[in-house]
Amino acid sequence: MQRQSRDHFDASTIPDDLAPIATKLSTMLPGDWRSMRPVIDRLKCVKCGLCWLYCPVQCVVEKPRWFDFDLAVCKGCGICAQECPQRAISMIEEVGR
Amino acid sequence: MSFAADDSRAAQHSAVCEGNEAAAIGVALARPDVVAVYPITPQSSLVEHLSQMIADGRLNADLLNVEGEHAVMCGLQGVALAGGRTFTATCGPGIAFMFEPYVRTPGLRLPMVASLVTRDLLSPQCVWGGQQDAMVVREAGWIQMYCETVQEILDTTVMAYKIAEHRDVMLPVNVCHDGNYLSFGVTRVEIPDQRDVDDFLGPAAINWHVALDPSRPMGVDPLTGGAGGVGPSSFVRYRKGQCRGMQNALRVIRETHAAWGERFGRYHAPLIEEYRLDHADYALVTIGSMTGAAKDAVDTARAAGEAVGLIKIKTFRPFPLEAMAAALAKVQRVGVVDRSVSFGWNSGPVYQETLGALHHTGRPIPAISFIGGLAGADITAEHFARAITITRELSWDGRPREPVWLNEND
DSSP: TTTTTOOOOOOSSSTTSSSOOEESOOOOOOOGSSEEEEEEOTOOOOOOHHHHOOOOOOOEEEESSSSEEEEOOOOOOOHHHHHHHTEEEEEEEOOOO | SSSTTTTGGGGGSEEEEEHHHHHHHHHHHHHOSEEEEEOOOTTHHHHHHHHHHHHHHHSSOOEEEEEEEEEEEHHHHHHHTOOOOOEEEEOHHHHHHHHHHHHHHHHHOOEEEEEEEEOOOSSSSSOOOOSSHHHHHHTTTTTEEEOOSSHHHHHHHHHHHHHHHHHTTTTOOOEEEEEETTSSOOEEOOOHHHHHHHHOSSSOOOSSOOOOOSSSEEEEEEOOOSSTTHHHHHHHHHHHHHHHHHHHHHHHHHHHHHHHHHHHHHHHHHEEEEOOOTTOOOOEEEGGGGGHHHHHHHHHHHHOOOOEEEEEEEESSSSHHHHHHHTTTTEEEEEESSOBBTTTTBBBBHHHHHHHHTTTTTOOOOOOEEEEGGGGOOOOOOOOOOOHHHHTOOOOOOOOOOOOEETTOO
């Protein structure tokens, strides 16, 4: 996050009552408000890559024998589980976060 | 257009043309980078003129030929965020379809210029002039200047860029001219020299404050508002900034009109025009092209010994409160002529705002709302003569008055 939050240019020269702009990235990630999380069944995954294609936040990461999820980014929408032809992904409720 | 392709009107010193072509000539003189077009009556010939100029190589701009007015405004927002000078024109149902990106433009402080070739709104079905479209969007945050003559359209269109792009303003401008009466009214216009206009406008500075620019990465229009954190204060700060820009525009519009007069010899009243108001007992308030016939009627009445004057509004947004109050302070009765309807107030909108200005004179006076010229109807000198007589006879009774519908029996 340090890298993402660096100042790219001096925004202090722009009056702060003109157009609304943001020059620092928010540290909040989609995973911060997730209520369901995807769990992969590694034996069922054939690495077809459909979950990777469909994921709206690009949180699917490739492992040697299966695809997995970056849970800091995953927002728990469940599209991957819906689309997986092998039924290899199940959605479970987040508890105790 | 009837003239040959190699006949560059921008190089001419004068032309005989309709109001829509005068606007197009003004646009060409301002050298926009991108013109986005979608046709709608009575605006269509304006963008047809511009399309022809671009096709003939007389205007070095990209033509964005899109599928509707919503896309027009969205596309031009991108152009402005990338630093380009823009133009479009619309009216009536066109601005209704444009509304969503249209209302965002002032908040993004994008200094666009767009002609509003004013047209009455549906329903009842009609395709003719009226100012209902412009009056409906008067709180959208765009500057609105209403032209009286074809020459004023050309001059104001160029000036609009100077006003919009002024660092103290940074707001979009609608140059309003009446559909049919000005859009298709043909008269001689003087055309300023291109080099003079270049010098008058100076280089465009469109996106110094908000940009789509890889060297200055930023989020454009992030979430503000709400009830917590910095939300409420940031939203209010931007809203106050918009209001400040609007108030600054009153000064910048005056300065720009004065500079235009000095350079080109044509002085147009920047905010309001007081016509024969000295020693007037009462006055009409007008806006737009109706003013010509109204001035004729005032002249006739004056010749007959009537102490009547006229107040013409050119700049309606921002509302020139001080100038209007100062003019109203000179008279004892006022009749306001609108080309649109305020349904909620059973009067015209300019009438309502005139009443608001009267508060600042500290002296309520008898006032009446005239509504005429709806859906292309003509407001003749005879209509104005009747309005003058009715205004002269007004007395104070403190009760709301019914509006007078000038074309009711036409």
